[in-house]
Amino acid sequence: MSRVALVTGGSRGIGAAIAKALQAAGYTVAANYAGNDEAAAKFTEETGIKTYKWSVADYDACVEGIAKVEAELGPVDVLVNNAGITRDAPFHKMTREQWQQVMDTNLSGVFNMTHPLWPGMRERKFGRVINISSINGQKGQFGQANYSAAKAGDIGFTKALAQEGARAGVTVNAICPGYVATEMVMAVPEKVRESIIATIPVGRLGEPEDIARCVVFLASDDAGFITGSTITANGGQYLT
Ligand SMILES: NC(=O)c1ccc[n+]([C@@H]2O[C@H](COP(=O)([O-])OP(=O)(O)OC[C@H]3O[C@@H](n4cnc5c(N)ncnc54)[C@H](OP(=O)(O)O)[C@@H]3O)[C@@H](O)[C@H]2O)c1
Secondary structure: OOOEEEEOOOOOHHHHHHHHHHHHOOOEEEEEEOOOHHHHHHHHHHHOOEEEEOOOOOHHHHHHHHHHHHHHHOOOOEEEEOOOOOOOOOHHHOOHHHHHHHHHHHHHHHHHHHHHHHHHHHHHOOEEEEEEOOHHHHHOOOOOHHHHHHHHHHHHHHHHHHHHHHHHOEEEEEEEEOOEOOHHHHOOOHHHHHHHHOOOOOOOOEOHHHHHHHHHHHHOHHHOOOOOOEEEEOOOOOOO
16 A cells, blocks of 8 residues: 655645655655645646645644545655745844744644644654755745744754654654745746846756655655755755
8 A cells, every 4th residue: 555645735836746746656645735725626636636725834723634634545654844934024024923924834834733643653653754944944044034933943843853753763854945946936026036046056946846856755765764854955055
């Protein structure tokens, strides 16, 4: 029987590429999303991957949503915490709401999804938790005190939990993408995009598939000795 993978924010952007790559690698995949029903329906139609709507910022909704996925597809072996949002503003203009929304989704969302799945992974002596952080959690970014703090928090969470999961066969790793050509990045004016590309040594934006391939590797049995690590996939833009 194939392993089950659950990808949060899996209906669009990087998450959609991750869901498709895991499907191609033989996993039974569930993709969660927050509110864009149209994009989710289109994604399911194109890929056959089931989509499930709930907010990762809501713990009870995560428990309920995970129970539905597991009832339909079986126990989740691979969790990819990919859902994320930005609410950018220079700090002197940042509202408490902008801070809280980003923390709730990008950091607490990772807790909310991992916590209900953790006991099952430990009991079955196998699990993969893969957290999609960001280059801006590693280096910080002007206008993103909220986002950078949450994404750095995801790396700390990864390192701590990796130590708890290791003996139970559960690995926990993070991936830090650089700038990837998703709708979000392609929406910025071309001039700004060109100026970003000029700072990337490989001379291009990342493709969602560049990140998806890292996920497929970390999810595999071949990656069983890798835990608590951070894979940096940014075209050489920031070297840790
Ligand atoms: N794009 C980049 O250059 C880049 C770089 C570094 C890191 N990242 C990180 O990579 C991840 C994916 O980014 P992306 O650019 O692919 O984003 P995206 O295109 O904006 O897609 C975001 C996905 O997350 C879902 N989502 C948002 N809030 C959610 C919530 N509360 N609960 C459940 N799902 C939620 C969205 O669902 P709906 O469709 O329903 O809105 C959508 O499926 C994020 O964590 C982001 O921070 C991106």
